Amino acid sequence: MASLNTQSRRHARKQQIRPLAGSLLALAIGFGVATAHADDALPKLPNKTPLKVGFAQTESNNPWRLAETRSFKEVAAKCGWQLVMTDANSSNAKQVSDIQNMIAQHVDLLVFPPREEKPLAPVVLQAKKAGIPVILVDRDVDQSVAKAGRDYITFIGSDFIDQGHRAADWLVKATGGKAKIIELEGTTGASAANDRKKGFDEIIAKNPGMTIIASQSGDFARDKGRQVMETLLQAHPEVTAVYAHNDEMALGAIAAIKAAGKQPGKDIQIVTIDGTKGGMDAIAAGELGASVQSSPFFGPLACDVAQRYAKGEKIPTWVKVSDRFYDKSNVQQSMQYGY
Ligand code: AHR
Secondary structure, X not given: OEEOOOOOHHHHHHHHOHHHXXXXXXXXXXXXXXXXXXXXXXXXXXXXXXXEEEEEEOOOOOHHHHHHXXXXXXXXXXXXXXXXXXXXOOOHHHHHHHHHHHHHOOOOXXXXXXXXXXXXXHHHHHHHHOOOOEEEEOOOOOOOOOOEOOOEOEEEEEOHHHXXXXXXXXXXXXXXXXXXXXXXXXXXXXXXXXXXXXXXXXXXXXXXXXXXXXXXXXXOOHHHHHHHHHHHHHHOOOOOEEEEOOHHHHHHHHHHHHHOXXXXXXXXXXXXXXXXXXXXXXXXXXXXOEEEEOOOOOHHHHHHHHHHHHOOOOOXXXXXXXXXXXXOOOOXXXXXXXX
16 A cells, blocks of 8 residues: 655645755855764665664554554564564653664664654664665654655655545535534654644635634543543534544543543544544444544565665655555445454
8 A cells, every 4th residue: 555656745745855855965065164974875785684674663552553563573474583672651752762772782683763853863873874764654854854765765654634635625525614622632743743733724725614612632642532532522612523643542532532421423523544443443433423444554564665776676655555444334344444
């Protein structure tokens, strides 16, 4: 479900300015200016088996993360990878130090989902400096610090802005363009939360009958989502719709809505992102309206990219994953995709 030819608008824009960077480099060399541009080439991937691959997970507190980790474990033997795995327990600082330990161990390749865009960007540069190639999966880093194609091989992941658009489009239709919405945001500072908010809010802003009455982080976690929803329900009893940035927070919101004596799916329409088994069951039960899939199965894609990269093939700066969409019209026949 991914194409090596697809590039992000963001990354494509960055690539367009490269000729300018190239001429600045030529100028700098011409004038004998000391630059870091000699480092610009990405590190090479050794052609050997097994390849020691570091996979630094952010956390393991939801089905999405577990499915992502599983997909790396499952592909490792087939791909000739000896995996070194860590779990940052929802801490940016721990994820950074886990990656630094992997750099110190001289892994051959680093693969990770950066928990937040900014705190995880410098360690990408540290890996490059140590000669270790990096593939980012699922979430991206701040492009003003580390750039795909220059500092790391590529970003493999979904278009989070588009996911937000698709969720909003569904909600506009489901509510006839009239809704008072509570938005449950993901982890503050994560590209998944930033872009899912951007995409959704863009569409809602074009619909005068739709208002976001509150927007708060539930950290992509079910219990946090439930707690935040409990508080927001008290402050905004007029709410008629919820947009949660992932299924787990939507399931937490459903629990809070029921506890408040309202019916999810009737009194309050809910739309979310992920396509987990729990989310799909809630759609089948009529409590959740729709879920935009966000595929967590990056293991085989990362293996494919690494093998092509080792052969010297040009890798696009964004290997875009395309996602399914589930609502009551197709959820029963799509259950095999749940995780
Ligand atoms: O970055 C992807 C998001 O992170 C998933 O939607 C969420 O469930 C996970 O924690």
